[in-house]
Amino acid sequence: MPTIDPTAFSAALLAWYDVHHRDLPWRVSPRQRAAGVRADPYRIWLSEIMLQQTTVAAVKAYYAKFLARWPSVADLAAAPEGAVLAEWAGLGYYARARNLHACAKAVEGEHGGRFPETAAALKALPGIGDYTSAAIAAIAFDEPAAVVDGNVERVVTRLQAIDAPLPGAKPLIRNEVAALTPRERPGDFAQAMMDLGATICTPTRPACAICPVRPFCTATKTAEAERYPVKAKKAAVPARRGAAFVAVRGDGAVFLRKRPGSGMLGGMSEPPTTAWSARADGALGEAAAPFAAEWRLVGEIEHTFTHFKLTLDVWHAAVTGDPAIDGWWSGPENITAEALPTVMRKVLKAASIGTAGTDRRAAEPQTKGKRLHGTG
DNA sequence: AAATCGTGGTA
DNA sequence: TTACCAAGATT
Numbered sequence A: 001m002p003t004i005d006p007t008a009f010s011a012a013l014l015a016w017y018d019v020h021h022r023d024l025p026w027r028v029s030p031r032q033r034a035a036g037v038r039a040d041p042y043r044i045w046l047s048e049i050m051l052q053q054t055t056v057a058a059v060k061a062y063y064a065k066f067l068a069r070w071p072s073v074a075d076l077a078a079a080p081e082g083a084v085l086a087e088w089a090g091l092g093y094y095a096r097a098r099n100l101h102a103c104a105k106a107v108e109g110e111h112g113g114r115f116p117e118t119a120a121a122l123k124a125l126p127g128i129g130d131y132t133s134a135a136i137a138a139i140a141f142d143e144p145a146a147v148v149d150g151n152v153e154r155v156v157t158r159l160q161a162i163d164a165p166l167p168g169a170k171p172l173i174r175n176e177v178a179a180l181t182p183r184e185r186p187g188d189f190a191q192a193m194m195d196l197g198a199t200i201c202t203p204t205r206p207a208c209a210i211c212p213v214r215p216f217c218t219a220t221k222t223a224e225a226e227r228y229p230v231k232a233k234k235a236a237v238p239a240r241r242g243a244a245f246v247a248v249r250g251d252g253a254v255f256l257r258k259r260p261g262s263g264m265l266g267g268m269s270e271p272p273t274t275a276w277s278a279r280a281d282g283a284l285g286e287a288a289a290p291f292a293a294e295w296r297l298v299g300e301i302e303h304t305f306t307h308f309k310l311t312l313d314v315w316h317a318a319v320t321g322d323p324a325i326d327g328w329w330s331g332p333e334n335i336t337a338e339a340l341p342t343v344m345r346k347v348l349k350a351a352s353i354g355t356a357g358t359d360r361r362a363a364e365p366q367t368k369g370k371r372l373h374g375t376g
Numbered sequence B: 001a002a003a004t005c006g007t008g009g010t011a
Numbered sequence C: 001t002t003a004c005c006a007a008g009a010t011t
Helices: A004-018 A028-036 A041-049 A056-069 A073-078 A081-088 A095-110 A130-141 A148-160 A170-180 A186-199 A342-350
Strands: A239-248 A256-257 A297-305 A311-318 A327-332
Touching: A004 A028, A004 A148, A004 A170, A004 A186, A041 A095, A041 A327, A056 A081, A056 A311, A073 A095, A081 A095, A130 A186, A148 A170, A148 A186, A239 A327, A239 A342, A311 A342
Parallel strands: A239 A311
Antiparallel strands: A239 A256, A256 A327, A297 A311
């Protein structure tokens, strides 16, 4: 494997970054940085947690909402977990939101309200692992930590034509990044590597012709950049099936409950659902309902998670009394603020529970989910 | 240490 | 439609 001159490499990369960096809400631009503006650790941390396995486009609106509602780590630490989960609803990987809140409380309770300033200390906090600890340390505290995300893995495996498949090649990649990371401007270097991966060294059809570090790249010499990184193929996702029961009161309120605090959609809200059987053929009738009511099958929804595809039969009932299980009634004016993950919003939509306005019976054509015509 | 954990966009 | 991907962490 050829050795890259770190000084020449980072000079080329940073010169490109100074001109072509992305403008992002949580970012301090190189111009601002040179003028002495420091990144706010809270904002860097918040954005990094949100950006884990999540696109910049999806994060922007959530970042703005969180920052407006909780401008400081103290504000976030003082919030109820349920409020954080509700604000996170729709962004996915909900353990991130639980850990976000736990981390804010740890910073307040154990670190005097200030984020620790080294990657090693940051990594001890909830939700902060190898990547995030290095990123915060580099961007907010100028520590020359090796920042390795998916972008960097792609860039480095191409630079060095690393044929070893991921994730086994991670230690090798990390060492390469550590060797390349400069003492000066380590935060800009990390962000430059990620911007390069996001805009030039893309997964498909990389723009090698305009790449600022092309002279250092082995893979592009043989036009093989697109072959990297090498990854093992993923297994096909199995199918599961279950049922959801949407009870509606006369005033339009829907009965919701809180899911267990850990595991799938941990801590999030839902209309009561059955367990999700590994068998895709599980014919679940109203006998599976959590409480007796005049249940009527009104539709079904499909939702694909990371490791399985779920089909839920959607049952609906008009209810007068209170169910004998834990939960609460959520009125039409409150439903959008509930901690409902996307799959559960699909369920409510299939049961004609609107998320806008109060007329849940509005004749809105069903664009998603199969509308069934039961015995009416 | 392989499995678990969401969602939306795109080829 | 299917498959893969996007600033990974936890157990």
